[in-house]
Amino acid sequence: xxxxxxxxxxxxxxxxxxxxxxxxxxxxxxxxxxxxxxxxxxxxxxxxxxxxxxxxxxxxxxxxxxxxxxxxxxxxxxxxxxxxxxxxxxxxxxxxxxxxxxxxxxxxxxxxxxxxxxxxxxxxxxxxxxxxxxxxxxxxxxxxxxxxxxxxxxxxxxxxxxxxxxxxxxxxxxxxxxxxxxxxxxxxxxxxxxxxxxxxxxxxxxxxxxxxxxxxxxxxxxxxxxxxxxxxxxxxxxxxxxxxxxxxxxxxxxxxxxxxxxxxxxxxxxxxxxxxxxxxxxxxxxxxxxxxxxxxxxxxxxxxxxxxxxxxxxxxxxxxxxxxxxxxxxxxxxxxxxxxxxxxxxxxxxxxxxxxxxxxxxxxxxxxxxxxxxxxxxxxxxxxxxxxxxxxxxxxxxxxxxxxxxxxxxxxxxxxxxxxxxxxxxxxxxxxxxxxxxxxxxxxxxxxxxxxxxxxxxxxxxxxxxxxxxxxxxxxxxxxxxxxxxxxxxxxxxxxxxxxxxxxxxxxxxxxxxxxxxxxxxxxxxxxxxxxxxxxxxxxxxxxxxxxxxxxxxxxxxxxxxxxxxxxxxxxxxxxxxxxxxxxxxxxxxxxxxxxxxxxxxxxxxxxxxxxxxxxxxxxxxxxxxxxxxxxxxxxxxxxxxxxxxxxxxxxxxxxxxxxxxxxxxxxxxxxxxxxxxxxxxxxxxxxxxxxxxxxxxxxxxxxxxxxxxxxxxxxxxxxxxxxxxxxxxxxxxxxxxxxxxxxxxxxxxxxxxxxxxxxxxxxxxxxxxxxxxxxxxxxxxxxxxxxxxxxxxxxxxxxx
Numbered sequence: 007x008x009x010x011x012x013x014x015x016x017x018x019x020x021x022x023x024x025x026x027x028x029x030x031x032x033x034x035x036x037x038x039x040x041x042x043x044x045x046x047x048x049x050x051x052x053x054x055x056x057x058x059x060x061x062x063x064x065x066x067x068x069x070x071x072x073x074x075x076x077x078x079x080x081x082x083x084x085x086x087x088x089x090x091x092x093x094x095x096x097x098x099x100x101x102x103x104x105x106x107x108x109x110x111x112x113x114x115x116x117x118x119x120x121x122x123x124x125x126x127x128x129x130x131x132x133x134x135x136x137x138x139x140x141x142x143x144x145x146x147x148x149x150x151x152x153x154x155x156x157x158x159x160x161x162x163x164x165x166x167x168x169x170x171x172x173x174x175x176x177x178x179x180x181x182x183x184x185x186x187x188x189x190x191x192x193x194x195x196x197x198x199x200x201x202x203x204x205x206x207x208x209x210x211x212x213x214x215x216x217x218x219x220x221x222x223x224x225x226x227x228x229x230x231x232x233x234x235x236x237x238x239x240x241x242x243x244x245x246x247x248x249x250x251x252x253x254x255x256x257x258x259x260x261x262x263x264x265x266x267x268x269x270x271x272x273x274x275x276x277x278x279x280x281x282x283x284x285x286x287x288x289x290x291x292x293x294x295x296x297x298x299x300x301x302x303x304x305x306x307x308x309x310x311x312x313x314x315x316x317x318x319x320x321x322x323x324x325x326x327x328x329x330x331x332x333x334x335x336x337x338x339x340x341x342x343x344x345x346x347x348x349x350x351x352x353x354x355x356x357x358x359x360x361x362x363x364x365x366x367x368x369x370x371x372x373x374x375x376x377x378x379x380x381x382x383x384x385x386x387x388x389x390x391x392x393x394x395x396x397x398x399x400x401x402x403x404x405x406x407x408x409x410x411x412x413x414x415x416x417x418x419x420x421x422x423x424x425x426x427x428x429x430x431x432x433x434x435x436x437x438x439x440x441x442x443x444x445x446x447x448x449x450x451x452x453x454x455x456x457x458x459x460x461x462x463x464x465x466x467x468x469x470x471x472x473x474x475x476x477x478x479x480x481x482x483x484x485x486x487x488x489x490x491x492x493x494x495x496x497x498x499x500x501x502x503x504x505x506x507x508x509x510x511x512x513x514x515x516x517x518x519x520x521x522x523x524x525x526x527x528x529x530x531x532x533x534x535x536x537x538x539x540x541x542x543x544x545x546x547x548x549x550x551x552x553x554x555x556x557x558x559x560x561x562x563x564x565x566x567x568x569x570x571x572x573x574x575x576x577x578x579x580x581x582x583x584x585x586x587x588x589x590x591x592x593x594x595x596x597x598x599x600x601x602x603x604x605x606x607x608x609x610x611x612x613x614x615x616x617x618x619x620x621x622x623x624x625x626x627x628x629x630x631x632x633x634x635x636x637x638x639x640x641x642x643x644x645x646x647x648x649x650x651x652x653x654x655x656x657x658x659x660x661x662x663x664x665x666x667x668x669x670x671x672x673x674x675x676x677x678x679x680x681x682x683x684x685x686x687x688x689x690x691x692x693x694x695x696x697x698x699x700x701x702x703x704x705x706x707x708x709x710x711x712x713x714x715x716x717x718x719x720x721x722x723x724x725x726x727x728x729x730x731x732x733x734x735x736x737x738x739x740x741x742x743x744x745x746x747x748x749x750x751x752x753x754x755x756x757x758x759x760x761x762x763x764x765x766x767x768x769x770x771x772x773x774x775x776x777x778x779x780x781x782x783x784x785x786x787x788x789x790x791x792x793x794x795x796x797x798x799x800x801x802x803x804x805x806x807x
Contacts, residue, residue, distance in 0.1 A: 026044065026125075027044060027108075027123040027124060027125045028042060028044040028045035028047070028048040028049065028123065028124045028125065029042035029044060029045060029121065029122070029123055030042070030045055030061075030121070030122040030123075030124070031112075031118050031120075031121055031122075032061060032118070032119060032120045032121075032122060033117045033118060033119050034117075034119040035060075036060060036061040036062075037058065037059070037060055037061070038056050038057050038058065038059055038060070038061065038063075039057060039058075039117060039118060040057070040118065040121075041053040041056050041057055045124070048103070048105075048124065048125075048126070049064050049095060049096075049097055049098060049103070050097050050098030050099060051063075051064065051098045055098075061122075063096075064095050064096050064097075064098075065093055065095050065096075065105075065107075066094070066096060068093065068094075089108070089109060090106070090107065090108045091106075091107045091108075091109075092104065092105070092106055092107070092127060093105050093107050093124075095124070103126065104126070104127045104128075105124045105125065105126060105127060106124065106125055106126070106127045106130040107122060107123065107124045108122075108123050108124075109121070109122050109123075110123075143164060144164045144165065145164065145165050146165070147164060147165075147166055148166055148256065148257075149164075149166060149254050149255065149256045150163070150164065150166045150167035150170050150234075150253075150254065150255040150256070150257075151163060151164040151166070151167060151252070151253070151254050152164075152167050152183075152252070152253045152255075153241065153250050153251070153252050153253075154182075154183060154205060154250050154251050154252075154253065155249060155250045156209060156248060156249065156250060157182075158182050158183060158184075158201075158202060158205050158206070158251075159180050159181065159182055160178065160179055160180060160181055160182075160183070160186075161179070161180075161250065163175060167255075169226070170224050170225075170226060170257075171186065171224070171225050171226060172224070172225050172226030172227075173225070182202070183201040183202065183205065183253070184200060184201050184202045186225060187201060187220075187222040187223070187224075189222060189223060190220055190221060190222025190223070191220070191221060191222070192204065192218050192219065192220050192221075192236075193219040193220070193221055193233075194217075194218045194219050197215065197218055201220075204218065204238060205238060205251045205253070208238045208239065208240050208251050209240055209248060209250075209251050212240050212248075214237065214238060214239035214240070215237065215238045215239075216237045217235050217236075217237060218235070218236045218237070218238075219233060219234070219235060219236075219258075219262075220233070220234045220235075220236050220255070221233050222234075231259075232257055232259045233257070233258055233259045233262045234255040234256060234257055234258065235255070235256045235258050236253060236254070236255045237253070237254050237255075238251055238252070238253055239251070239252055240252075263405065264405070266298070267405060267406070267409045270294065270295075270298060270299060270409065270413070271409070271412060271413070273294055274291070274294050274412075274413055274416055275416070277290050277293060277294050278290045278291055278294060278413075278416055278417055278420055279416070279417075279419075279420030279423070281424070282423065282424045282427040282428075283424055284307065284311070284312065284330065284421050284424040284425060284428065285330045285331065285350065287417065287420045287421050287424050288305035288307070288330045288331035288417070288421065289305075289330075289331045289333070290417075290420075291303070291305060291331070291391065291413060291414075291417040292304075292305060292331050292332065292333035293333065294413070295333075295393065295413060296333045296334065296335050297335035299393065299406070299409070299410070299413075300377075300393040300394055300395055301334065301335045301336070301394060301395050301396045302332075302333070302334045302335070302392075302393075302394040302395075302396075303331075303332070303333050303391065303392065303393055303394070304329060304331065304332045304333075304391070304392045304394075305329075305330055305331040305332070305381075305389065305390075305391050305392075305417075306327040306328065306329050306330070306353055306361070306389045306390045306391075306392075307327065307328055307330050307350075307381070307388060307389035307421070308325050308326065308327060308328075308387065308388060308389050309326040309327070309328050309352075310326075311388045311389060311421070311425055312328050312330065312350060313428075314425055314426075314428040314429035314432055315425075315429065325365055325387070326352065327352070327353050327354070327355070327389060327390065328350045328351065328352055328353065329350060329351050329352075329353045330350045335396075336396075360372075360373045360376055360378040360392075361378050361390055361392060363378075364378040364379070364380050364390055365380070365387075365390065368380060368382070368387065370407065370410075370411060372401075372402060372407060374401060375394060375395040375396070375397060375400050375401055375402075376392065376393070376394050376395075377392070377393040377394075377402045377406075377407065377410055378390055378391070378392050378393075379391050379392075379393070379410050379411055379414040380414070381414060381417065381418040381421060382415075382418055383418040383419055383421070383422035384422065386422070388418055388421055388422060388425070389421075391410075391413075391414045391417065393410055434494065437494070437497060437498075437501070440501065441471070441497055441498075441500060441501035441504060442458060442471060442472075442504075443472070443473055443474065446474045447474055447476050449474070449476055449480070449482045450480055450562060450679060450681065450747050450748065451480055451481065451482040451560055451561070451562035451678070451679055451681075452474075452482055452484075452560060452562075452676045452677060452678055452679060453650055453676070453677040453679070454474060454650070454674070454675070454676060455649070455650030455651045455653065455654045455674075455675045456472055456654065456672070456673060456674045456675065457654045457657075457658055457671070457672070457673045458470070458472070458671070458672050458673075459623070459658070459662065459666075459667050459670070459671040459672075460492070460497075460670050460671075461492045461493075461623075461667060461668065461669060461670050468492055468493070468496060468497055468500070468670030469488060469489030469490065469491055469492060469496030469497060469499065469500050469553075469670050470486075470487065470488050470489070470500070470621045470623065470670035470671060470672040471485070471486070471487050471489075471500045471503070471504050471672060472485060472486045472487075472619065472672045472673075472674040473485040473486075473504055473507065473508065474674070475507075475508055475511045475512075477511065477512075477514060477559065478514055478751070478753075478788055478790055478797075478799045478801075479561065479563070479745065479751060479753060479790070479797075479799060480561075480562055480563065480681060480745055480747045480751065481559055481560065481561045481562070482559070482560050482562075483511045483557065483558070483559050484557070484558040484559075484560065484617070484619055484674065484676060485504070485507050485511075485555065485556070485557050485558075485619075486555070486556050486574070486619040486620065486621060486672055486674055487500070487503060487504070487507075487553060487554060487555040487556070487574070487621075488553060488554045488555075488574065488621045488622065488623075488670070488672075489503065489550065489553045490551075490552045490553060492669075492670060496670075499550050499553070500553075502550065503524070503528075503550055503553060503555070503597075506524055506527060507520070507524060507555070507557065510523055510524060511557075512788075514788065514789070514790035514791065516559075516568065516570075516606055517557045517558060517559060517568055517569055517570035517604075517606045518570040518603075518604040518605055518606040520557055520570075521555060521557060521570050521571075521572045521594065521597075521604040522603070522604050524555065524572070524597060525572065525595075525597050525598060525599075525600060525604070528550045528551060528553070528597045528598035529551075529598050529600055531550060531598075550597060550598060551596075551597065551598035551599070552596045552597070552598060552599065553572075553596060553597045553598070554571070554572055554573040554574035554575075554596050554597070554621075555571065555572045555573075555574055555597060556569065556570075556571040556572075556574040556575070556576075556577065556619055557569065557570055557571075558570075558577070558617075558619070560611070560617075560676070560678060562678070562679055562680055562681045563680075563681050563686055563745070564610075565610055565611055565612070565613065565678065565680055566608055566609065566610050566611070567608070567609050567610075567611050567617070567678075568606050568607070568608045568609075569589075569591060569606065569607055569609075570591070570592075570594065570604050570605060570606040570607070571591055571592075571593060571594055571604075572594045572595065572596055572597050572604060573593060573594060573595055573596035573597070573599075574593075574621075575620065575621070575622055575625075576588050576589050576590070576591045577589065577591075577617050577618055577619050577620075578617070578618040578620075578636075578639060578640060578643055579609075579611070579615060579616070579617050579618075580615065580616040580618075580640075580643045580644055580646070581611075581612055581615050582612050582613070582614040582615060584644050584646060586640045586643065586644050588636070588640075589607060589609060590607075591607050592604075592605035592607065611678045612678075613678060613679060613680045614677060614678065615677070615678045616643055616646070616650075616653075616675065616676070616677050617675070617676040617677075617678065618639065618643055618657075618673065618674070618675050618676075619673075619674040619676070620639070620671075620672065620673045620674070621669075621670065621671055621672045621673075622669065623667050623668070623669030623670050623671035623672075624639065624657070624658075624661055624662070624667075624671045624672075624673055625638070625639055625661060626669070627667075627668065628668060635661060638660050638661055639657060639660075639661065641660075642656050642657045642660050642661075643657070650675045650677060653675060654673060654675055657673060658673070681745065681747065685745060685746045685747065686743065686744070686745050686746075687704075687708045687743065687744045687745075688741060688742070688743040688744075689701070689704050689741070689742045689743075690739055690740070690741055691729065691739065691740040691741070691742055692739060692740070693732065693733050693736060693737060693738060693739065693740055693756070694733065695733055697729055697733060697740060698726055698729045698730050698733065701725050701726070701729045701742050702722050702725055702726055704742065705721055705722065705725045705742070705744060705752075706718050706721070706722060708744055709721055712746055714746075714750065714804070716805045717750060717802060717804070717805065720783045720784075720802060721750065721752065721802065723779065723780065723783060724752050724780050724783060724784060724800055724802070725742065725752060725754075727776040727777065727779070727780050728752070728754040728780070728798050728800070729742065729754055730776070731754075731762055731776070731777070731798070732754050732756040732758070732798070735758055735760060735762075736756035736757055736758030736760075736795070737756075737757055737758065738756065738757035738795070739756075739757075740754060740755065740756050741753075741754070741755040741756075741797075742754055743755070749785055749801040749802060749803055749804065750801070750802040750803075750804065751799060751800070751801055752799070752800045752801075752802065753797050753798070753799040753800075754797070754798050754799075755792070755795060755796070755797040755798075756795050756796065757794060757795035758795055758796060759791065759795060759796055760796075761789040761796060761798075762777050762789075762798065780800065783802065784800040784801060784802050785800075785801045785802060785803045786800070786801050787799065787800040787801070
């Protein structure tokens with residue numbers, strides 16, 4: 007390039023131009039009679055040494071053996087000088103030069119016969135390359151070149167510029183650039199936005215401007231915007247006079263559109279799928295596509311998909327669609343402004359519409375300025391995305407169709423993920439509702455409040471649980487437990503244990519006996535998962551193994567609470583005077599491990615005592631010892647201000663200040679009550695037949711005192727049957743007790759351990775019908791075993807009036 011610059015630094019004359027080349031004047035005998043300064047520079051001979059010498063002195067005759075391969079390839083001009091030729095010359099110092107020569111005959115009467123001009127072949131070839139380059143720029147280059155004079159009128163352009171204008175050069179020569187592109191503007195910031203201003207700036211300052219982006223409509227394609235990369239530099243003649251400005255412009259519309267599409271895909275990657283909510287995801291794709299890609303975008307999902315299911319294989323075009331997102335560039339009066347937010351609404355497309363055709367075919371449909379692309383993921387149809395442009399001429403080209411398909415594919419994957427999440431979360435919520443008590447009973451025995459915080463806040467379930475179970479005789483069972491692990495698997499195990507505890511509690515078992523049976527069931531389940539050699543079939547065995555549980559029974563009549571635990575933390579108890587204690591309750595082994603018996607402890611709780619049952623997730627943390635957590639819990643419980651709900655809130659905020667936990671957490675708060683003495687009546691009776699009539703009289707009298715005469719008949723039958731059975735089948739004294747609570751509880755206790763069974767008596771049976779009649783009269787009934795015998799209890803509902 008440096009040689010090219012050096013050769014062309016003066017002007018554009020060729021190396022064989024007589025004003026630049028080495029010039030030699032020859033007579034008819036090829037004797038040198040004239041020698042120019044350029045010839046002396048080229049061949050080294052001063053004029054006085056070469057004039058009068060023969061031409062062969064520096065330009066010997068052509069000999070094939072003296073040529074290189076490159077020289078031999080050049081055309082041979084014959085033994086004499088004529089026309090243009092390539093010859094090997096000899097310099098004065100002896101080295102050879104490869105020259106391009108040209109001979110021109112001279113006319114006249116003098117001795118001068120011919121003029122020989124010569125230049126180094128390399129310079130000639132370089133000059134010819136420059137000419138070819140200029141010719142290519144003028145005729146073949148895709149870059150539009152134009153020269154404007156100082157008045158900014160077009161004086162020359164190449165073929166590419168002429169094609170861009172769409173007319174012969176002669177028809178628009180002399181026009182100004184702003185006349186040719188009257189609506190065009192520069193987009194590059196920091197520069198003037200018109201052609202006139204940019205060219206004037208270059209002419210005035212001489213500073214070239216490169217790579218300005220200009221948007222306009224070429225005269226050859228009116229109505230179609232193009233984008234050019236333009237550069238401008240000032241033109242001067244050999245004397246430095248400014249005579250114009252040169253413009254080169256390259257059409258980068260396709261590249262710009264490709265960059266826009268790539269940028270849109272990048273934006274889609276960042277902006278779509280940030281939420282596991284199908285509606286939010288649908289709104290995200292409309293935000294990305296409007297207004298840069300389409301003027302209006304709508305997203306319709308199948309109703310089944312919206313509800314978390316997979317679209318079924320119904321009749322084509324008959325899918326129930328729901329409009330979940332819509333955005334228009336003209337909504338709310340602002341380009342790109344969001345459309346009005348509306349809840350999902352049904353939408354129906356008539357047969358023949360692009361949307362109906364897309365649903366029927368399963369493929370995309372392009373009609374004028376509307377493009378419909380199906381949302382598909384994993385072979386399943388999820389819905390449709392409709393892209394619309396306002397002007398009928400604004401159609402989608404093949405690249406834009408591919409872009410819309412890519413956008414829709416990404417959206418479909420994200421919506422399908424959201425659909426799966428919705429389905430799993432719905433299943434988890436249903437599971438949670440089934441596994442955990444959503445509405446605790448409100449027994450007369452206690453006031454209740456609770457909190458449950460699972461580690462897995464996505465599914466909302468975990469391995470901890472609590473429960474409140476209404477028992478016979480107005481008693482209440484209180485349960486809290488903890489399964490090893492987290493998530494759905496632990497929750498399923500928790501559900502098994504909770505269901506088992508509720509079933510065993512209805513048998514009115516003592517707390518230690520209930521835990522013993524629960525432990526046996528867990529151990530049996532683990533054995534069932536092992537093979538004959540004792541090797542677990544599942545490496546994790548049963549998740550219930552190692553679970554902990556605390557079970558307590560509170561009787562509001564006696565104010566006594568009996569509790570037992572299987573490896574669980576003891577409860578916290580605060581008496582009405584604010585004294586805190588953690589009962590030294592025998593621990594017992596976790597469930598399924600066996601080896602040690604379970605033991606119960608019985609406490610008398612004053613009315614208004616606060617009992618807290620909790621799991622270790624509440625008081626234990628990575629940065630806090632469990633004793634510290636128990637101290638904090640005790641301090642919160644001792645502050646008896648506010649309701650139980652307030653105490654729950656304070657406990658959670660103190661122990662779990664950020665609202666999250668590394669372990670599932672359950673907290674059950676209970677404040678004890680006592681049944682008023684006027685609500686309970688009890689009588690000791692002898693185990694004799696006369697006791698039946700006396701029991702009826704006592705019961706009827708108490709009902710009259712309680713203003714429940716309407717229940718006299720049914721109560722008399724129940725008392726008579728229960729006392730009669732006790733007299734016939736049991737020994738020792740009897741106890742008749744009536745409790746007026748939310749139902750009328752009637753209990754008969756004896757020293758026997760044989761429980762009556764309900765059965766259908768045959769026609770010839772003499773007895774067995776009394777208990778059947780009782781079962782028809784009462785709300786429910788059962789047997790409760792005690793250390794001294796058993797108690798048969800019934801509950802009668804009060805009259806509806």
